[in-house]
Amino acid sequence: MRTLLLAAAALAFASPAMAQLSGVEQVMVSTVEDRFESDVALLERLVNQNSGTNNIEGVRAVREMLVPEFEALGFTVERIDQDHVGRAGHLFARHEGAPGTTRMLLIGHMDTVFEPDSPFQTFTREGMTATGPGIDDNKGGVVVILAALHAMQAAGTLEGANIVVALTGDEESVGSPIAEARADLLAAGEWADVALGFEGLSVEDGRDMGVTARRSSNSWELRITAGSGHSSGIFHSAESVGAIYEMARIIEAFRTQLPEENLTFNVGLAAGGTPAVLGDDNISATTAGKSNIIPDSAVARGDLRTISQEQTERVAQRMRDIVADSLPGTESTIRFSFRYPPMSPTEGNAALLARLNGVNDDLGLDWQEPIAPIRRGAADISFVAPMTDALAGMGANGSGSHAPGETLDLGSLTRQAQRAAILMSRLAAEER
Structure with a gap:
């Protein structure tokens, strides 16, 4: 420079x-x-x-x-x-x-x-x-x-x-x-x-x-799928815990494990149910569900703001690691959109x-x-x-x-x- x-x-x-x-x-x-x-x-x-x-x-x-x-x-x-x-x-x-x-x-x-x-x-x-x-x-x-x-x-x-x-x-x-x-x-x-x-x-x-x-301005998108079924089996070891519990686990882990100086991250949209579908506009979602059905899908979107490229890469990897540690019967993916870099x-x-x-x-x-x-x-x-x-x-x-x-x-x-x-x-x- x-x-x-x-x-x-x-x-x-x-x-x-x-x-x-x-x-x-x-x-x-x-x-x-x-x-x-x-x-x-x-x-x-x-x-x-x-x-x-x-x-x-x-x-x-x-x-x-x-x-x-x-x-x-x-x-x-x-x-x-x-x-x-x-x-x-x-x-x-x-x-x-x-x-x-x-x-x-x-x-x-x-x-x-x-x-x-x-x-x-x-x-x-x-x-x-x-x-x-x-x-x-x-x-x-x-x-x-x-x-x-x-x-x-x-x-x-x-x-x-x-x-x-x-x-x-x-x-x-x-x-x-x-x-x-x-x-x-x-x-x-x-x-x-x-x-x-x-x-x-x-x-x-x-x-x-x-x-x-x-700071930078980036976004992330979380998608979760899970086995469904009757809610009476939700905590049995062979059954899925459902997409909404998995989404809650991930978001709470973000809140408790990620904070550090000059870092912020927000959850701006979240939806879960059977099914939960993110809108094409990326700012809306549609969902439905019943209290006695284990939800089969969840979606969430948010932002990520950092002070350096090193912080961006490190925090994004930590988020990926949290997402990968899935609850039984669930599968989650997170995708990032890196838009404005940090100054x-x-x-x-x-x-x-x-x-x-x-x-x-x-x-x-x-x-x-x-x-x-x-x-x-x-x-x-x-x-x-x-x-x-x-x-x-x-x-x-x-x-x-x-x-x-x-x-x-x-x-x-x-x-x-x-x-x-x-x-x-x-x-x-x-x-x-």
């Missing part, structure tokens, strides 16, 4: 002290402030265009709204359609700067969880608070990217910067096969020295936090946060301590984190993500864009 100079990590152990912004950096600060209302107007237009992941034309409409924004900044824009994975596609914007300097990958997404049939469709504003579908996740983050790039352009630091902006169109529900849906992002990760993720800013007890790690904490990520805290010093802002990984879910930056130094949570601060009433603190657009513009400008000036 390419890492920042670890000497920068020493900043994390020093006392915060105010320093002087350069004249160029002061231009960036004032440019973000001056453009605030136009940035909010762009945010309103983006939010009012529905772009639920499955609304292919809606996601593409948002993409077309963004194309001229990046072209005006001197970026070469590529529309990457993803019909072959059942999704709208991505927008990649590329800016070639000075050879041999830091290559930066900025990551966000254009889709939301709110499909056209959702009653929550419209941007509204009260003072410095706004609500709307996807306003936090992740259209606010997209506006932060553009605001930071405009500030760099005004200050003259964009010209020499090597930047790829990757805005995916299916972050909320990745297309399949996932290797094809994320092939372009993975290629950009191989190119980059630094990746910045513009999902929402983490705030804890009123303090902005840094995100140097995020593990690394020295390079910590050094990158230290660089951001140097920016905070100069802006007179509080330092951003690293938030516990268990507080953040998976995101697209996780795909590239094994290849490069990565820092997430660079987007705006909101609340109620994925629910009607999703809200954004508009003031956070300003400080996040200022932080990003100065950090990227400093990195862009460094040789690699």
Whole structure:
């Protein structure tokens, strides 16, 4: 992995002290402030265009709204359609700067969880608070990217910067096969020295936090078959104990034997009976049964979230071992779907946060301590984190993500864009 100079990590152990912004950096600060209302107007237009992941034309409409924004900044824009994975596609914007300097990958997404049939469709504003579908996740983050790039352009630091902006169109529900849906992002990760993720800013007890790690997002599916018969024979040694007792044994063993730091696992659906059948949509099941019949089948589905690939593999194997230790007359199988990998904490990520805290010093802002990984879910930056130094949570601060009433603190657009513009400008000036 390419890492920042670890000497920068020493900043994390020093006392915060105010320093002087350069004249160029002061231009960036004032440019973000001056453009605030136009940035909010762009945010309103983006939010009012529905772009639920499955609304292919809606996601593409948002993409077309963004194309001229990046072209005006001197970026070469590529529309990457993803019909072959059942999704709208991505927008990649590329800016070639000075050879041999830091290559930066900025990551966000254009889709939301709110499909056209959702009653929550419209941007509204009260003072410095706004609500709307996807306003936090992740259209606010997209506006932060553009605001930071405009500030760099005004200050003259964009010209020499090597930047790829990757805005995916299916972050909320990745297309399949996932290797094809994320092939372009993975290629950009191989190119980059630094990746910045513009999902929402983490705030804890009123303090902005840094995100140097995020956990994986995987799923598992359990299927159990068992001998059936009259319930009067259920505990006889030659008879089956039934599928439901076996399912209960497995799930309770998960609960008692698996827990460890930074690991969570959930059972989101369970059904047992004669028969129990998982729906084709994977979010429903049908079952029937009688109290005097030993149930012949059971199904369950859940998730698995880990902080490292080692933890993923080790815990998955432990789950397989638990499942294999079957009760009499039963047979169980577990299948995993490994979707979003973890963004593990690394020295390079910590050094990158230290660089951001140097920016905070100069802006007179509080330092951003690293938030516990268990507080953040998976995101697209996780795909590239094994290849490069990565820092997430660079987007705006909101609340109620994925629910009607999703809200954004508009003031956070300003400080996040200022932080990003100065950090990227400093990195862009460094040789690699």
